Amino acid sequence: MVRVELDQVVMRRMREDDIEAVKALIKEGCEGTENRLILHILTRPLCLFILAVLSSILRCLVHSFILALAIPVFLLIVFLKITMPRSTGVLGSSRPYWDYVGSSYRGTQDETLQNPYARISGKTPVTKAPRRRLGTKEKESTEKITPEREQTAGQVWVADCEGDILGCIFRESESRAGVRRICRLVIGSWYRREGLGRLLVQSLEQKESQRGADRVYAHVPYPSKVGEVFFRKLGYLQLGEQNDEDDGEEV
DSSP, X not given: OOOOOGGGOEEEEOOGGGHHHXXXXXHHHHHHHHHHHHHHHHTSHHHHHHHHHHHHHHHHHHOOHHHHHHHHXXXXXXXXXXXXXXXXXXXXXXXXXXXXXXXXXXXXXXXXXXXXXXXXXXXXXXXXXXXXXXXXXXXXXXXXXXXXXXXXXXXXXXXXETTEXXXXXEEOOOOSTTEEEEEEEEEOGGGTTTTHXXXXXXXXXXXXXXXXXXXXXXOXXXXXXXXXXXXXXXXXXXXXXXXXXXXXXXX
């Protein structure tokens, strides 16, 4: 793990030149989620029963016990890998894909979230130009971005520390007044125990509360027990659960 000084983290809106870095971060996090989901499906009783039936049928055709077991499992894994949402989309979004260009920020000055650690320490976070990979060329977007498209696209906030993007959080577009929905939270594998995820979620909650949000929902990919425990520690409840005050967030 890499030590992160949270008071030096700047949480700002994603810009167009951050898109590739954000996609790479999502792809890294998506691989673990896909593998856990595939393992969960393969170990369900119904799936095991179907695989056993197919293996019995193939046993009569291929005359090899090992191949009869391996072929159905291999084909199922390939099918799940193909049909699962890829890094171009976002798990938890109500749309089949995420409009990265439309959700990019285009203001002259960065829109940022408040960092309580910076306020406590009194230090000013250092903002550097984002690092780019060698061989990549700058491409100016020729797509037409209308206010309606920006409103529909939602928002992406990135955790920037000295030019490196350490994590990001996706907030879906507002579909109901007073309700906000977090559809993905991704933290780089080197920084997952540094409190960065908690900082992103709580800072975004504060921002949305100031904008008039009464309730915040968070999507947790099934069967991510780690994600469920993480949001429960932040005070989120599973859909259908109620607390005494009935004003908490829901997962």
